[in-house]
Amino acid sequence: MSRFSEQDMIEGCRRGDPEAQRNLFEHTSGNVFRLLFRMTGSKDDAFDLSQETYLKGFAQIEKFEGRSSIATWLYRIAVNEALQFLRRAETARLKLEKCAKGSNNGKCPIETTNVRLDVQAALARVDASDRAVLLLRYQDGLDYRAIADILGSAEGTVASRLNRARDRLRENLRKSYGLREESDPVVHPKSSR
Amino acid sequence: MCCEDYKLQIGRFLDNELTPDVRADVTEHLQTCSACNLELESLQELTLGISDSSEVSVPSDLWDSIECRLGADADRSAKRAVMNYRPFRTRRWALAASLVFVVGLGMLGVSLMDNSAEASTINFSVLLDGLPLDAQKAFRKFLTLYDAQPGSPPDAKKFASSLDFETPPTLPGGFHLDSVYLLQFGDNPGVAASYIRGDEFLATIFHAPVTNENFGTHKDYDCVVGKHHGHKVKVGSWKMVHLTDPTTCHCVLSQLDEASELPAVMAAVAPRASTANVHGHGG
Incomplete structure (x- = not known):
């Protein structure tokens, strides 16, 4: 998406131009839908939340100030929608946990590769806010600044949230393995250099 | 910097978020410290597992x-x-x-011409329409429509102090309280609760008496539950039964049998409901 075409799209969306809206959707919906799917564990919920994300985005496009990319701005809406949804219903966690236990007939978003399967299952059990920050960084490859924009926090906060989220994910993995020797924390010498 | 300090930097190192100077420092440390190398490898494996390369296609519709x-x-x-x-x-x-x-x-089923009806109608059709496909999802849509916020039973009592209702932790028949929600019907507070028994779902909704309840295309019938007169809408195996007293409409959505299980459940959530035949919905 070139800067010029992005600007065109934004201007078009501000005018309510359906073609610009469609264009923006086509450029961003892959990532938005995937994030929402990974957040909720349900394609139906991701479908509903994607609708809300774009309707809200189009309705509030006047508020977009161009300090981040339009995709990042939409991500912020999507993450907020997902967190709000998960807070309200608290059903996604149950679905994902069922998924992790292998009880929903392979309809879960988990790969068959062993390590990934374990990590994905553990990811399903961490808090939604931890899951969001981990997915934004390691699924979508966003840098701390973009994540800070999306979450409305400082870059330093993103770093500490990621540290905490990784630790919690590792702790979840440790519990699921039940193998202390594989998962004991690395022992550091008191100092070096 | 001691090893623990380096450990704190390894996450940023992995994420390529260190300044060149610090990055060079950490790189040098990693060449001599096996513990930090293990930490780095462990984090690499962990974060690689998060990225899911499987295709998630955007639904065509x-x-x-x-x-x-x-x-x-x-x-x-x-x-x-x-x-x-x-x-x-x-x-x-x-x-x-x-x-x-x-x-x-x-x-809300409110006529655009009638501004006075803003808070006097409750739209149950969004709930009823979705029951055959996924009752819990339909319930969530209803909650979303009325700006539901999660709360506790005491929160609900405080929030909707004008209503007379109960959200006990268990219901007769072995249902367990799953969630309680605070709703907003126009200017009036409302409360909803969901219960689970195995895979079985049951919901209660409490609101102030209104002049109209919108059931969409679904028919509303008079019924008797225990000693109480009320009305009900049936959608497939689902029944939404409503008992109304002067302060509160008590609604139970379930697949329970009206004669055997439902009366005890209704008595638990509406213990003080009048036995009088008061519909209150006026629709």
Whole structure:
């Protein structure tokens, strides 16, 4: 998406131009839908939340100030929608946990590769806010600044949230393995250099 | 810097978020410290596992749904603009902002011509329509429509102090309280609760008596539950039974048998409900 075409799209969306809206959707919906799917564990919920994300985005496009990319701005809406949804219903966690236990007939978003399967299952059990920050960084490859924009926090906060989220994910993995020797924390010498 | 300090930097190192100086320092440390190398490898494996390379394709009908809702919003906005004798606003954000209000009223089944009916109608059709496919999802949609916020039973009592209801932790028959929600029906507070028994779902909704309940295309019948007179709407195996007293409409959505299980459940959530035949919905 070139800067010029992005600007065109934004201007078009501000005018309510359906073609610009469609264009923006086509450029961003892959990532938005995937994030929402990974957040909720349900394609139906991701479908509903994607609708809300774009309707809200189009309705509030006047508020977009161009300090981040339009995709990042939409991500912020999507993450907020997902967190709000998960807070309200608290059903996604149950679905994902069922998924992790292998009880929903392979309809879960988990790969068959062993390590990934374990990590994905553990990811399903961490808090939604931890899951969001981990997915934004390691699924979508966003840098701390973009994540800070999306979450409305400082870059330093993103770093500490990621540290905490990784630790919690590792702790979840440790519990699921039940193998202390594989998962004991690395022992550091008191100092070096 | 000691090893623990380096450990704190390894996450940023992995994420390529260190300044060149610090990065060089950490790189040098990693060449001599096996513990930090293990930490780095462990984090690499962990974070690699998060990225899911499997394809998640966008449903082909997603845009159509969005476009449809955009169009519906625009239509409603136009109607509202004409009725209010205001100039039609063409800016999308303004349309949408005004339409959120209009759509809300529309979903509440309120006539655009009748502003006085704002809080006097409750739209149950969104709940009833979705029951055959997924009752819990339909319930969530109903909650969303009425700005539900999660709460505890004491929160609910405090929030809807004008209503007379109960959200006990268990219901007769072995249902366990899953969640309690605080709702907003126009200016009036409401409460909803969901219960689970194995895979079975049951929901209760409490609201102030209103002049109309919108059941969409579904028929509403009189019924008797225990000693109570009420009314019910049946959708497949689901029944939404409503008992109303002067302060509160008590609604139970379930698949329970009316004669055997439902009376005890209704008595648990509406213990003080009048035995009088008061429908209160006036629809």
